[in-house]
Amino acid sequence: MHNIDNHTAQLGYWIGVPFWGKGYCTESAQRIVDFAFKKLELEKIYSRHLSREAAPGKIMKKIGMKHVMRKNGALRVNRLTEDLDYYEIQPKEVMELKPA
Template sequence: MELHTERLCLRPYTNDLAERVAELAGDEAVAATTFVPHPYTLEVAEDWIALHKDWIEKGAAYPLAMILKESNELVGTMTLRVDEKHHKGELAYWVGKPYWNLGYATEAAIRVVDFGFEELELNRIWSAAITSNPGSTKVMQKAGLSYEGTLKQDIYHWGEYKDIDVYGRIKNVG
């Protein structure tokens, strides 16, 4: 399974990407603004990648490597977690700090949202971001998700309770 955008190939992870995952996801700046665990070691990356084949085969989740077509570099992850019973999916992602503010997450999110609605026939796709991460909020908005609310002090992250902004979209509704 591969999805393509103008600049990206979105494809399942392979073991050879584990070191780069640990490097990018292990950056404290990435962990500070996302739900990515910290520290993020090579072992954590390998264990995570080992789960993907089963998830994809079962249709439970589609964790896709965001690979630059031009250079074959891993820039981040775009995942769609599927709740089959309720016909909905959760969009989750992170981008390595060297690739921030270049539009890769938006490009990938738009493609994966389309995949969720068109190919998986989901009824709803939602996503959440720590309120202090406006970059992530912009990605969700550009992918067609609308603000639905803020969950006050919803997570305990790095020693403090943080608010989460939730965005969503219903199939065939803007």
């Protein structure tokens, strides 16, 4: 989701189980962040994930995103209440992706 008025966008992703743990999400997320700041000139990218799932947060931290808060009871899915962790990054915080 891109908000042109305040120059921000939300980063989200999904990858199939057979591809977990291969670095695809980290590399893709880093390249998207680089593009968003360098080409689109965004001022901030934010993201969130279910608190009970640690892997997305690890990816967000690897690409330089900072954990900003946990919102308890933020989402209701299938009659279950879920907590969400929120992350964000600004251009000055970007870690450059090293070529393979």
